[in-house]
Amino acid sequence: MKAVVRLESKSRGWPDPWQFVVVAICTLILCSCRSAPQQSCSSDATPARGGVSATSFAGAAAVSRAAPAAAPSQGAALAAMNPNEAVVAASATEPVLANDPAIASDEQSVESRTDLPCPDQGVPPPYQAQSPWSPPGLERPWPTDEYLRDGGDKGLPVAVTKNSEVLGLEMEDTVAKFETVDGHRMVEPSNKVHIYSPRFGAVRQVVGVMSNEERQKATGVHEPVRVETPEKLQIVAGAKQNFQPVHGVGASPAVAFRTKQGDGALSGSIGPRGFQDRFKTYENLSIIRQGLIEGSDMAMLARGSNAAIAWSNTESVHVVLDHQSAAAEVKYDQSMLLYTVSSPPGKPRLQLVKVASTAFAKPGEEVDFTLRFDNVGTETIGNIVLLDSLNTRLEYVPDTAQCSVDAQFSTQPNEGDSVVLRCELTNPLEPGQGGIVRFRCRVR
Amino acid sequence: MFLLGWLGAAASLFAQQPPVHYLHHGVMPPGAIGSQQLQRGGPLSGYYQPVEIKAPSGALVSLAVANQFDEPQAAPRKAGFLIAGVYRLRVTNIRLDEGAEVFPTIEIIDRLYTPIGQERRFAIPIELTEDDLKLALGGKFVTRVIYLEDPENALPVKEDLQTQNWFEAVPGQDPLAVADSLGRPVAILRMGGRLPDSAEAANASFFFGSPPFVPLAADPATFPPTKESSSPSGVLSAPPDKPADIPPASRRHSANEGRRS
Numbered sequence: 001m002k003a004v005v006r007l008e009s010k011s012r013g014w015p016d017p018w019q020f021v022v023v024a025i026c027t028l029i030l031c032s033c034r035s036a037p038q039q040s041c042s043s044d045a046t047p048a049r050g051g052v053s054a055t056s057f058a059g060a061a062a063v064s065r066a067a068p069a070a071a072p073s074q075g076a077a078l079a080a081m082n083p084n085e086a087v088v089a090a091s092a093t094e095p096v097l098a099n100d101p102a103i104a105s106d107e108q109s110v111e112s113r114t115d116l117p118c119p120d121q122g123v124p125p126p127y128q129a130q131s132p133w134s135p136p137g138l139e140r141p142w143p144t145d146e147y148l149r150d151g152g153d154k155g156l157p158v159a160v161t162k163n164s165e166v167l168g169l170e171m172e173d174t175v176a177k178f179e180t181v182d183g184h185r186m187v188e189p190s191n192k193v194h195i196y197s198p199r200f201g202a203v204r205q206v207v208g209v210m211s212n213e214e215r216q217k218a219t220g221v222h223e224p225v226r227v228e229t230p231e232k233l234q235i236v237a238g239a240k241q242n243f244q245p246v247h248g249v250g251a252s253p254a255v256a257f258r259t260k261q262g263d264g265a266l267s268g269s270i271g272p273r274g275f276q277d278r279f280k281t282y283e284n285l286s287i288i289r290q291g292l293i294e295g296s297d298m299a300m301l302a303r304g305s306n307a308a309i310a311w312s313n314t315e316s317v318h319v320v321l322d323h324q325s326a327a328a329e330v331k332y333d334q335s336m337l338l339y340t341v342s343s344p345p346g347k348p349r350l351q352l353v354k355v356a357s358t359a360f361a362k363p364g365e366e367v368d369f370t371l372r373f374d375n376v377g378t379e380t381i382g383n384i385v386l387l388d389s390l391n392t393r394l395e396y397v398p399d400t401a402q403c404s405v406d407a408q409f410s411t412q413p414n415e416g417d418s419v420v421l422r423c424e425l426t427n428p429l430e431p432g433q434g435g436i437v438r439f440r441c442r443v444r
Numbered sequence: 445m446f447l448l449g450w451l452g453a454a455a456s457l458f459a460q461q462p463p464v465h466y467l468h469h470g471v472m473p474p475g476a477i478g479s480q481q482l483q484r485g486g487p488l489s490g491y492y493q494p495v496e497i498k499a500p501s502g503a504l505v506s507l508a509v510a511n512q513f514d515e516p517q518a519a520p521r522k523a524g525f526l527i528a529g530v531y532r533l534r535v536t537n538i539r540l541d542e543g544a545e546v547f548p549t550i551e552i553i554d555r556l557y558t559p560i561g562q563e564r565r566f567a568i569p570i571e572l573t574e575d576d577l578k579l580a581l582g583g584k585f586v587t588r589v590i591y592l593e594d595p596e597n598a599l600p601v602k603e604d605l606q607t608q609n610w611f612e613a614v615p616g617q618d619p620l621a622v623a624d625s626l627g628r629p630v631a632i633l634r635m636g637g638r639l640p641d642s643a644e645a646a647n648a649s650f651f652f653g654s655p656p657f658v659p660l661a662a663d664p665a666t667f668p669p670t671k672e673s674s675s676p677s678g679v680l681s682a683p684p685d686k687p688a689d690i691p692p693a694s695r696r697h698s699a700n701e702g703r704r705s
Contacts, residue, residue, distance in 0.1 A: 143557050145594050145628055196559055199593045200569055201626060202610035204576070205619040206584050207637075360562050392600045417600030444601065 148197040148361070148443070150174065150369070150391050151354045153189035158387075160185040171416045172391050176373055178429075179383040180348040190354040190371065197361045197443055199393065280368065280438075282357045288372045288436065349377035350384070351434075361443045366397060369441060371423075374434030382428030386437055392416035393444040400440035407437070469618050474634060475652060477620075478528025478553045492524030492658045493555045494567035495631070499535060500574040506534040507659075508651040522567055524658030525552045532651045538577050546580045548572060548635035549652070554628060556592070564660055568631055569608060580636025588633040589623040597626075 149172055156168040158175045164185070166177065174190040279289055286294040350373060357368035371388070375381055390396060396419045401409045406426035411419040423437050468477045482489050499505055499519030506513035507523065513534045525531055528551070535546045550570055558566045568590060576586045588610070593599070599609060611626070613619040623629045640650060648654075 143628075145592055145596075146556060146558070148595055196562065196566070198556060198566060199595075199598065200608055200630075201591055201593050201599075201623075202571070202608055203589045203591065203613050203619040203623040203626070204610055205587045205613040205615070205617070206579055207587075207615055208584050360559065360565070362566070391595075392598045393595065444598075 146196060146198040148195045148391060148393055150193050150195075150356075150388075150394060151190045152192040153187075158187045158189070160187060164383075166387060169387055169389050169420065171389050171414060171418070174352070174354055174371070174386075174388045176350055176352045176384060176386045178348070178350055178381045178385070180381055181379055184348070186348065186350070188350045188352050190352040193354050193356045193369070195356055195359060195361050195367060195443075197363070197393070199363055199444075280357065280370075282355065282368070283370050283436075283438075285355070287353055288355065288370060346379050347377050348375075348379050348381050350374070350381060350429075351376045352386075363393075363443050366440055366442050367394075369439055371437040372434065373429075373437070375429040375431050378431050380428050380430050384425040384429060386421075386423040386425075388421040388423075388439075389414050390416075390418040390421065390441060392418055394418060394441040395444055396421060397440040397442055400438075402438045403435060404437075405435040468620055471618075474530040474549050474551050474632075475528060477632065478530075478551050481553050482528050488527040488555055491527060491555050493527060493552050493630075494564050494660060495523055495525045495550065495552065495570055496567040496662075497521045497523070497533070497550070497570045497572065499572040500539055500577070502537055502539055503535055503572070503577075504537045505572075506536070507657065508532040508534075508654045511648050511651045511654050519572070520662050522564065522660035522662050524660060525550065526655055526657070527552050527555055529655030529657075530652035531655060531657065533572075535572060535577060538581070539574065541578075541581055544581050546572075546577055546635055547640065547650075548580070548633055551632045551634075552630065553632060554592075554630040556630070567660075570631060570633055571608060572633070572635075573607065576635065583636065585637030586633075586635050587619050589619045589629050590631040590633065591623040591627040591629045593627045 151172065151174040153168075153175055154172050155170050158166060158168045158173060158177075160166055160177050162185075169175070172192075176188050176190070177185060178188075179185050283289070286292050353372045355370050355372075357370075358365075361367050369388075371386060373384070373386065396411060401421065401423065403409070403423060403425075408424045408426065410422045410424075412422065414420045421439060425435070429435075468480065497505055497520060503519055504516035505519050505521050506516045507521070508514075508531065516534070516536055531550045533548045533550065535548065536542075536544075538544055538546070552568070556563075556566060556568065570590060571588075576588065579586050590608075593609075601609065611622065613622045620629060620632075
């Protein structure tokens with residue numbers, strides 16, 4: 001009983017700083033017991049890539065989804081391309097995938113996917129194979145790394161100084177600069193062209209197995225034997241004279257070095273050539289042949305830029321007249337209308353449209369590009385120069401540039417070890433006039 | 445004040461998150477990376493990614509079907525492989541090592557999103573180079589991480605249509621991390637390193653369960669593009685035979701000696 005009384009009296013006698021220390025430790029312990037962060041199924045905060053990047057795995061929600069159970073199977077679809085082929089299935093169950101969700105164009109399912117419950121709220125629903133999918137943290141442009149882009153005005157806008165120096169022309173840019181009657185210098189970019197052209201590389205690592213190697217030490221004892229009987233030394237009667245080397249043999253240094261010439265003032269001038277094959281198959285568009293935008297061409301034009309539409313409708317081909325509202329706009333999901341712009345007199349405008357001969361190309365194949373330019377304004381424009389800074393993976397095929405009007409072609413190296421194709425029109429363009437520039441590139 | 449200062453220091457200590465690190469490494473066992481890729485969700489599960497297996501001229505490639513190798517066929521071979529599946533191959537009739545066998549594995553860890561109708565044409569190329577096969581026969585373990593190049597940082601080089609661009613990762617460097625810095629890793633090729641004995645070669649685990657695949661016909665023989673037409677159809681063909689100026693191997697392998705996994 002006495003001990004209890006002493007204990008109580010001692011507990012009452014704790015100094016105040018100890019109480020603060022105890023409270024601080026408890027608070028610290030409670031703060032350190034953090035719960036796992038809530039992973040929202042619809043969260044896009046985690047930057048991720050399609051591969052095995054660090055960022056993708058750092059915060060990716062490990063939500064297991066069942067294999068899609070829609071039919072028909074993609075394996076059967078692949079096999080259907082060749083009727084003699086069949087799925088070789090060693091296992092009992094064959095996973096199937098109905099449609100390629102990345103190519104599906106149903107946008108409603110994206111929003112429905114954001115309503116998926118979190119894993120801690122119960123069993124997650126099976127993966128909806130019909131919905132377009134993109135990695136968390138990435139927008140719908142997916143996957144951009146499989147496409148080759150050229151055209152438009154990427155990054156800083158292209159500008160022309162008073163000395164006619166072009167600034168801001170980066171790789172993939174395709175613009176036209178021209179001068180108005182009153183001396184103004186204007187720049188008009190083209191639309192973007194997208195070509196599906198994935199290129200692969202590899203990283204190799206070679207390692208050897210060293211686990212079975214073992215070094216053995218000598219276990220014997222070296223015991224020298226002494227000479228018991230001295231031998232009689234004989235005087236050397238003859239001596240050999242060593243001949244000194246007369247010539248020294250030395251390694252010859254390298255006398256030739258391979259050098260790579262930088263950009264410098266390298267430029268090639270291509271003489272004017274006749275415009276052959278007036279129109280090719282992929283150029284059978286009204287906007288290319290006549291410079292007029294017709295609704296019937298929209299499907300063809302949309303197919304040429306199918307890659308762009310695959311990831312974003314905003315990336316689709318837009319024909320913009322002097323940065324005003326779209327004169328003609330190509331949409332993927334609906335039939336197109338023709339928009340016209342009522343321009344006041346004296347308004348200089350240039351329309352620049354770029355198309356490619358194919359939407360798919362493998363390295364080594366050649367792609368034809370066609371630029372259609374038209375003076376859609378109401379006054380004459382002159383000093384028209386078309387500039388196309390080719391992508392790193394596009395190599396200009398020499399002597400393939402053609403122009404339907406008198407022009408002077410030249411090339412100049414750009415920063416991507418490709419070239420800037422320059423087409424300078426000799427004569428000014430009257431309102432309503434236009435032309436076609438065509439050139440060929442090889443995909444690297 | 446003392447308590448508030450302490451708590452502030454503790455909070456700042458806990459706020460220091462560890463740096464971003466790679467959860468996957470190239471030394472992980474076959475199938476581990478692909479399996480974790482499937483757990484991330486997305487349209488990976490059940491998708492047969494077309495793959496084109498290339499090998500030196502004359503080499504024969506067999507795929508595993510029901511824990512057995514099918515009939516050897518001349519490369520290139522095309523097939524649709526599942527993501528995260530580990531596919532065991534058998535490469536025979538290697539130049540100057542005709543009696544030797546190499547048993548590489550291919551693991552697909554990501555897929556392509558090819559436009560409809562172009563899946564077979566744009567297959568992931570898996571190259572079994574003669575150099576790699578020789579290294580595998582010499583007891584080395586070769587890891588090749590195939591990645592999709594980032595077009596924003598593409599190398600300004602003309603790709604040799606016979607062989608793809610590749611880099612060497614020095615020992616101690618993670619080839620998966622190197623490939624991730626260059627693009628998007630999509631497949632891993634492993635070969636060499638050890639000798640599977642006869643009992644192991646007959647085991648089902650040696651074939652990793654023989655996952656199903658879709659055999660696809662290789663590209664037919666095509667013609668070089670003409671100057672007038674740049675139609676993509678049939679421009680690229682199977683890689684032609686390599687020149688015969690390959691240096692001879694230092695030794696020859698018997699059938700039993702040259703079995704490498």
